[in-house]
Amino acid sequence: MSPAPRWTPESKRFVFIVCAILIALAVWRFSVVLAPLIVAVIIAYLLNPLVNWVSERSRFRRSVVAAIIYIAFLVILISIPTLLAPLLVQQLSNLDFNVQGLSNELDNAMGTKLTIAGLEIDLPSLLEPITGSLDSIFSPLAAWAANLAVGIAGGFIWAIFIFVVGYYILVDANRFSDWVDSWVPPDYLEEFKQLRRTIDGVWKSYFIGQVTLAIIVGVTISVVTGILGIRSALILGLVAALLELIPNWGYGLSGAIGAAMAYFQGSTYIPLPNWAFALLVAGFYFLMWQVDTNYLVPRILGSRLQLPSAIIIIGIIAGASVGGALGLLLAAPTIATVKVLGSYIYRRLLDLEPYVLTPEPAVAANLADSSSPENEEIKEPVRRNGS
Secondary structure, three states: OOOOOOOOHHHHHHHHHHHHHHHHHHHHHOHHHHHHHHHHHHHHHHHHHHHHHHHHOOOOOHHHHHHHHHHHHHHHHHHHHHHHHHHHHHHHOOOOOOHHHHHHHHHHHHOOEEEEOOEEEEHHHHHHHHHHHHHHHHOOHHHHHHHHHHHHHHHHHHHHHHHHHHHHHHHOHHHHHHHHHHOOOHHHHHHHHHHHHHHHHHHHHHHHHHHHHHHHHHHHHHHHHHHHOOOOHHHHHHHHHHHOOOOOHHHHHHHHHHHHHHHHHOOOOOOOOHHHHHHHHHHHHHHHHHHHHHHHHHHHHHHHHOOOHHHHHHHHHHHHHHHHHHHHHHHHHHHHHHHHHHHHHHHHHOOOOOOOOOOOHHHHHHHOOOOOHHHHHHHHHHHHHHO
8 A cells, every 4th residue: 555645636637637738739749640640550450350360360470460461461552553554554545635636726716706696705805814824823833843742752751651650550459459458447447348349340330331332433433434435434433433532522533534534535436526425424423423422321331330421421521621631531430439439428427328339230240350359258148148
């Protein structure tokens, strides 16, 4: 028994407030590292179940298994664009950009005058402000190129940081989990583990949903644009699948790319002018965007995360304004996590048991990590009760 007196409640509150302020200052001061660190944690989080599964069934040390799986992940990550590069070049060669023809059309437009309802409109006078604006945009092109080179170099350094930190987080993932458990009072340990399993299920559900959405959207756009007669349909599907990770706004980017390809390529069999065909393709992208926003996202992500579709859409907008692209990706699971924690605090304050609400069996079955020892402890009483 320590002879030192215990801290008074006022002292504990003071220490807690000071620690919270110091943590907030540290996050603010090193915020530039926060986004790459989150990416490294996500990579380790996704690979950790596989590392656990292999480690339990092999004689190799966890660090060796993690290194093998991590290297395989990096090889796949690098191989995908490498293998797709020839196909990408072949598809891009079908674009048939007629730059000289476009230039001639612009020159002809600059020299024409329109007469509408007896009123003569001078196109050169109307296009002159636009031309001046374009000149002001493209004049600092050299400086922009230099900044782009610096940005690429910085991105390469951050990529090294992400993969190195991600590997060490992956190696020590279980040790870190045990370290966190050691700080929880014994009476609350089981409750804390149940809360952690629920939150873990939320994030696994989100990543499954995003992959499902990317596959559905990518395949649909690739097939439909191919049916419409676009020769680069496979590339459009790939672009749409990747940009699906940016909810809502990703469709604006992929739609602009699809309409541009439709304009420059035209259709292989539909007898429409290129501009009309581009409008047709843009209309298809708009229709697909409405289906995705109002049907696919609420049902695939909303059901898995147990969130109303309106909350998901509002969270996406808020996440984009706060965290940019990373905020877009992580808005939905973050809101679902806050919901789980808020429900726990609410039920604790009102002494409503159970304090941690268990997900529906169907959802829990999709989210359970069979390689986790904690889940094995859960399954055993379920088997006994069902027998």
